[in-house]
Amino acid sequence: MATRRRVAREFKAPPFTRADVEAVSARYDEPDWLRQLRLEAWATYEGTPMPTTKDEPWRRTDYRHINWDSAGTLLAPNGGQLDDIPAASRQPLLGEEQGGMLAFVDDVVVHHEVSEALTGQGVIFTDLRTAAVEHPDLVRDHFMTHAITPETGKFAALNAALWTHGTFLYVPRGKTVELPAHSIFYTTQPGVSLGHMLVVLEEGAQIDYLHESLSPTLDVDGSFIGATELIVKDGANLRFVSLQDWGHHMFEFSHQRARVGNDAQLDWITGQMGSKFVKAFLEIDLDGQGSWGRMSAVYFPDGKQFMDLDTQQNHNAPHTTSDLLFKGVLKDESRSVWQGMIKALPGAQKTDGFQANRNMLMGNKTRADSIPGLEIEADDVRCTHASATGQIEEEMIYYLMTRGLPRDEAVKLAVDGFFVPVLDRIPFENVRDRMLAYVERKLLGHD
Amino acid sequence: MGAALEIRNLHVSVEDQPILRGVNLTVQQGEVHALMGPNGSGKSTLANTIMGHPAYAITAGQLIFDGEDLLELETDERARLGLFMAFQYPVAIPGVTVANFLRNAINARMKSQDPESKGIGIPAFRKLMLDKMDLLQMDKSFGGRYLNDGFSGGEKKRAEILQMAVMEPQIAIMDETDSGLDIDALRVVSEGVNTLSGPELGVLVITHYQRILNYIKPQYVHIMLDGQIAESGGPELAVHLEEHGYDWLREKQNGNGK
Numbered sequence: 001m002a003t004r005r006r007v008a009r010e011f012k013a014p015p016f017t018r019a020d021v022e023a024v025s026a027r028y029d030e031p032d033w034l035r036q037l038r039l040e041a042w043a044t045y046e047g048t049p050m051p052t053t054k055d056e057p058w059r060r061t062d063y064r065h066i067n068w069d070s071a072g073t074l075l076a077p078n079g080g081q082l083d084d085i086p087a088a089s090r091q092p093l094l095g096e097e098q099g100g101m102l103a104f105v106d107d108v109v110v111h112h113e114v115s116e117a118l119t120g121q122g123v124i125f126t127d128l129r130t131a132a133v134e135h136p137d138l139v140r141d142h143f144m145t146h147a148i149t150p151e152t153g154k155f156a157a158l159n160a161a162l163w164t165h166g167t168f169l170y171v172p173r174g175k176t177v178e179l180p181a182h183s184i185f186y187t188t189q190p191g192v193s194l195g196h197m198l199v200v201l202e203e204g205a206q207i208d209y210l211h212e213s214l215s216p217t218l219d220v221d222g223s224f225i226g227a228t229e230l231i232v233k234d235g236a237n238l239r240f241v242s243l244q245d246w247g248h249h250m251f252e253f254s255h256q257r258a259r260v261g262n263d264a265q266l267d268w269i270t271g272q273m274g275s276k277f278v279k280a281f282l283e284i285d286l287d288g289q290g291s292w293g294r295m296s297a298v299y300f301p302d303g304k305q306f307m308d309l310d311t312q313q314n315h316n317a318p319h320t321t322s323d324l325l326f327k328g329v330l331k332d333e334s335r336s337v338w339q340g341m342i343k344a345l346p347g348a349q350k351t352d353g354f355q356a357n358r359n360m361l362m363g364n365k366t367r368a369d370s371i372p373g374l375e376i377e378a379d380d381v382r383c384t385h386a387s388a389t390g391q392i393e394e395e396m397i398y399y400l401m402t403r404g405l406p407r408d409e410a411v412k413l414a415v416d417g418f419f420v421p422v423l424d425r426i427p428f429e430n431v432r433d434r435m436l437a438y439v440e441r442k443l444l445g446h447d
Numbered sequence: 448m449g450a451a452l453e454i455r456n457l458h459v460s461v462e463d464q465p466i467l468r469g470v471n472l473t474v475q476q477g478e479v480h481a482l483m484g485p486n487g488s489g490k491s492t493l494a495n496t497i498m499g500h501p502a503y504a505i506t507a508g509q510l511i512f513d514g515e516d517l518l519e520l521e522t523d524e525r526a527r528l529g530l531f532m533a534f535q536y537p538v539a540i541p542g543v544t545v546a547n548f549l550r551n552a553i554n555a556r557m558k559s560q561d562p563e564s565k566g567i568g569i570p571a572f573r574k575l576m577l578d579k580m581d582l583l584q585m586d587k588s589f590g591g592r593y594l595n596d597g598f599s600g601g602e603k604k605r606a607e608i609l610q611m612a613v614m615e616p617q618i619a620i621m622d623e624t625d626s627g628l629d630i631d632a633l634r635v636v637s638e639g640v641n642t643l644s645g646p647e648l649g650v651l652v653i654t655h656y657q658r659i660l661n662y663i664k665p666q667y668v669h670i671m672l673d674g675q676i677a678e679s680g681g682p683e684l685a686v687h688l689e690e691h692g693y694d695w696l697r698e699k700q701n702g703n704g705k
Binding site for chain 1: 498500501521522523525526527531532534537538540541542543547548551552555556559593610614
């Protein structure tokens with residue numbers, strides 16, 4: 001009788017040590033409090049097991065094929081410059097104007113400009129390391145205290161212990177910022193990149209913010225261990241757009257979470273195009289009465305890409321409204337997972353939560369898992385979800401072809417149209433256009 | 448003499464079930480034909496076969512348009528030659544505006560004629576679309592709506608006529624355009640077709656009911672029964688049909704030894 005022997009692979013942790021944490025802290029010559037935070041986070045990290053497919057949030061998400069030998073090595077910057085970043089990403093967001101731009105190549109700031117319009121209002125937009133030195137109180141108050149903590153998860157603890165670069169955006173009370181802020185993480189070297197983003201809008205503040213994560217494709221595995229914290233205080237209004245276009249060697253593990261205060265608003269749009277593997281936790285906490293949070297995503301994996309977007313809409317106060325729309329197109333042998341939970345705490349009466357996930361499949365080898373969920377502990381709420389996954393509709397393609405559109409153009413139009421309801425939520429026209437260009441690149445691509 | 452659509456001894460099956468069993472029909476540019484028949488007689492099969500729907504298998508016969516063998520061509524190529532079909536059930540294309548869609552369709556045709564073509568400019572396109580909307584007395588806001596998405600039955604059919612006006616086909620097939628329309632919508636849509644009719648356009652109106660022929664006046668009327676054209680004649684044939692139904696025709700067919 002033939003037996004199949006298979007080596008049981010383990011969910012291995014990357015090969016970091018406490019010495020790495022010390023080294024990173026020393027390299028950046030950090031203040032003691034920050035070094036202490038890192039070491040405490042490292043202890044948490046060590047006390048937390050690596051997630052496995054036995055853990056519910058990871059049940060469909062197996063990362064055992066990652067090669068930590070390359071993806072778990074702290075990367076060494078190699079003198080990258082702003083010009084290395086693709087020109088399309090460097091464009092101003094509104095006509096010729098840009099409120100601020102902060103660009104990293106690997107973990108080095110290669111460009112930093114903030115217009116006087118912003119500095120004049122007291123806006124701080126700088127790299128997190130500088131912010132920790134120049135604005136220690138602001139950073140200490142908000143950094144890994146409100147949104148993400150080391151206890152959030154294994155990778156959150158790793159980010160807290162080892163983060164190599166980050167952005168800090170702070171808008172003071174009552175300031176409405178007209179020009180958008182824009183940041184870029186661009187990675188050129190093999191290894192791990194640990195980026196951290198901290199956004200704080202004080203009461204009644206308002207701004208639009210675009211962040212992009214991208215890299216060329218390298219021939220060895222790389223990783224991005226990220227944390228994004230969005231703190232939107234009472235009456236504040238944040239529109240946040242985040243685009244991900246990593247090279248096809250990249251594994252992303254990220255925690256992204258927003259806290260939204262009384263009558264505050266968060267409009268959060270993400271576009272997921274690149275990477276080899278993504279496991280992203282995206283969470284909105286509606287902490288304040290009357291707060292509103294919207295989470296939208298477009299994702300388009302192709303080849304053998306795997307994307308797992310795990311969302312949570314937490315209604316922690318009465319009269320809160322959340323709205324989620326995630327739309328994916330899958331091509332070749334790609335896979336996606338969306339699992340979304342709406343939670344309403346016992347006191348969160350009169351809340352309104354909605355989530356919808358739609359997937360358009362191109363071909364029989366794609367697979368999209370769609371797992372909505374509700375956990376409602378209040379009795380006077382309206383929480384609903386909708387989910388639909390299906391092959392691209394041949395009747396639609398036929399209809400378009402009867403108007404003279406060749407098949408590939410008919411497909412492109414149908415896919416564009418599928419994404420448009422989400423893309424229309426992006427407040428920057430040139431970013432919308434770039435998303436459509438990504439889509440075209442994906443459709444023309446062959447894998 | 449203009450282009451002609453020639454249907455010769457056409458046999459078509461769907462999932463191995465024969466639906467059309469030897470259809471012969473020629474529509475010339477400038478002519479208006481009506482094709483009538485009860486449900487299930489094969490009218491919509493004929494329309495979709497002409498356009499190249501992949502579900503319809505041609506087992507025998509020919510389809511010629513303007514001298515070209517349609518069976519060699521994909522759906523989009525047939526359309527770019529100058530064939531158009533107004534759908535009985537137009538398909539909603541969410542996220543794609545009527546204007547965006549029409550511009551894409553025009554550009555596809557221009558690029559097939561000249562691979563170097565950059566397509567129609569936005570100002571020229573806007574003028575074209577607004578002119579056609581004027582001609583059809585349509586609301587200008589139509590262009591900004593997602594195609595057929597949330598449209599009423601009447602709006603869908605008007606959108607079909609607008610597409611026809613913009614595409615300027617040589618032969619248009621109206622597949623049960625009258626179905627599901629109230630009398631006002633029917634009048635509006637029919638007036639649209641009449642506005643576009645002329646020496647440059649041949650029309651094949653497929654219908655289950657005679658009432659659309661009160662508005663669109665065909666020169667020729669054909670009656671389809673069981674996958675064949677059972678009778679052809681002038682406008683009086685439609686009137687006769689309205690008064691007597693299809694039974695006399697069935698009896699006549701049977702009497703002929705069928």
